[in-house]
Amino acid sequence: MSVNALYTDLSGYYDLLCSDVDYAAQSQAVHRLQQLFGNGGTAHLDLACGTGAHVRHFLDLGYHSSGLDINQPMLDQAAQRCPEAQFVLGDMASFSVPARQDLITCFLYSMHYNPSVAALTQCFASVYAALAVGGVFCFNAVAKxxxxxxxxxxxxxxxxxxxxxxxxxxxxxxxxxxxxxxxxxxxxxxxxxxxxxxxxxxxAVSFAQLTELLSPYFDVHLLAHDYEKIVPCEATAGNALLVCVKR
Missing domain, CATH: 2.20.130.10 (CAC2371-like domains)
Known part of the structure; x- marks a missing residue:
């Protein structure tokens, strides 16, 4: 069964699959990072947004949020959860936005859904083009x-x-x-x-590879994967939270 077939057939189970995720804590933590590192704007795009759980929290935090996902049944649920947000069917490796964003997020290690390093590089270029100057790109990753x-x-x-x-x-x-x-x-x-x-x-990428791919576009901060505190990522860590500020 393919990735899309699984998520299409079982999209009704997605929120149950992620029932142990603290969406509120993750959203609040990234909001703090945006306040510390970002430009203060509230235009927000969530890549691989799924059923819109993170978007819901960002809307409640005062953001003008939107979401992008490759799976239409997921977006249908997101639209019900967040009727005031705009959701777009698309591939995060190649997307564009009608207006520059101040914050772009990608949670739940979904950045790894890019199928290759080439696609990941293209995604980073798309994010760079979509962000306003001083905007923040925040996502989590696992080191191969x-x-x-x-x-x-x-x-x-x-x-x-x-x-x-x-x-x-x-x-x-x-x-x-x-x-x-x-x-x-x-x-x-x-x-x-x-x-x-x-x-x-x-x-599959290492954190050194990620930093190398991101550095032409962003000032990169590699943080510990901890949504309660802001500390640098240890050299032996298996996962990390990356905060990337557009120059």
Whole structure:
């Protein structure tokens, strides 16, 4: 099953899949980063916005927010959640905006959905063109050279008479520019057990590579992946929050 087929067929489960995500804390943290590093503007675009959960919080923080995603069923849900926002179907590797943005975000490691380093580079160029001077581009990333293929994250919750279990893990073979995000969703009810599995091909980069790709466009701040405090990322960290300020 392809990435888009999974998210199209199971778009109704997406918010459940991400039920352990603290959208409010993430949005508030990036708002603080925009205040510290940015130009003070409130025009905001969320790339790979999914069902619009982050957009909802930015709207409530006073931003004029919009979202872009490659999946229409996700955008349909986002429009219901955030009727005052504009949502556009598109590829974050190549997009344009009608007006310059002050803040562009990409949460939940979705920047890795760019399929190659070339596409990632094109995405960064598109972000640069879409930002106003002094605007902030903020996203989180995982370092390919720090991935432990044995680790996985899992959580379960009850939903409409069934128990849903979600499991995700990163996998990197140790070479090349692709890694995988492995997903499994299991639905147990009194009648049957259903299971969906997929493996998403995603771009693999080190933090040194990311910094090199971003540096022609931005002043890059590599921060610890911690939405409660602002501290530099340690050299051995496996994930990070990148704050990139357009020159």
């Amino acid at each position: 050279d720090q991935i432990d293929n044995r680790l996985f994250a899992t959580h379960s919750l009850a939903h409409q008479g069934s128990m849903l279990t979600f499991r995700s893990s990163w996998y990197y073979a140790g070479f090349g520019e692709q890694q995988a995000l492995k997903l499994r969703i299991e639905k147990d009810s009194a009648v049957q057990t259903e299971q969906w599995q997929d493996e998403h091909a995603m771009v």
